[in-house]
Amino acid sequence: MSKLHKTLFVFLILSLVLLGGCAGDSSELPAEAAPETDTADVSPDQEETAPIFIAFEGTDLDGNTVSQEIFTQSKLTMVNVWATYCNPCLSEMPGLGELAAEYDPAEFQIIGIVSDVWEGEDQTLVESLIQKTGADYLHLLANDSIGQAILSSVSGVPTTFFFDGEGAYLGGVVGSAEKEKWEEIVHGLLEEM
Numbered sequence: 001m002s003k004l005h006k007t008l009f010v011f012l013i014l015s016l017v018l019l020g021g022c023a024g025d026s027s028e029l030p031a032e033a034a035p036e037t038d039t040a041d042v043s044p045d046q047e048e049t050a051p052i053f054i055a056f057e058g059t060d061l062d063g064n065t066v067s068q069e070i071f072t073q074s075k076l077t078m079v080n081v082w083a084t085y086c087n088p089c090l091s092e093m094p095g096l097g098e099l100a101a102e103y104d105p106a107e108f109q110i111i112g113i114v115s116d117v118w119e120g121e122d123q124t125l126v127e128s129l130i131q132k133t134g135a136d137y138l139h140l141l142a143n144d145s146i147g148q149a150i151l152s153s154v155s156g157v158p159t160t161f162f163f164d165g166e167g168a169y170l171g172g173v174v175g176s177a178e179k180e181k182w183e184e185i186v187h188g189l190l191e192e193m
């Protein structure tokens with residue numbers, strides 16, 4: 001097992017045991033699943049498999065179109081799926097905002113996906129929560145494309161996915177964490193690249 005997989009696997013187990021998340025209602029999401037592989041599926045006996053890539057198109061809070069091409073703008077991308085009703089999500093967002101500000105965007109970036117506010121809906125609450133938590137990084141609103149590519153793999157929020165600069169899926173974590181734990185994971189992933 002690589003150091004990357006060990007780090008993510010240990011963190012996933014800890015997050016499941018120690019940290020909570022908010023279960024979400026995914027009944028509105030399309031049935032097609034995005035990557036079904038996550039760090040829970042990684043075991044020491046498992047062989048390396050072909051990289052998993054996703055394709056999506058959505059809009060940020062300013063109405064700009066964003067696609068999977070955004071992964072090429074950074075060596076490592078953290079996609080944090082959150083919801084406006086989720087206290088663990090909101091609790092970790094100040095640390096994520098600090099973390100995003102500490103890195104050169106060419107090295108590491110964070111993208112938030114608001115799972116319970118869809119494109120075309122009122123985003124006033126979303127904007128208020130982002131401002132209040134200091135989560136000053138790109139946030140995308142849910143839509144069918146993001147639902148199929150990413151949200152269909154989410155069983156509870158927060159859920160975080162990692163992608164490399166080519167858009168290959170590296171692993172995921174269910175649950176919230178303190179900034180220090182995210183720093184540890186991000187540092188470990190960047191070292192592996």
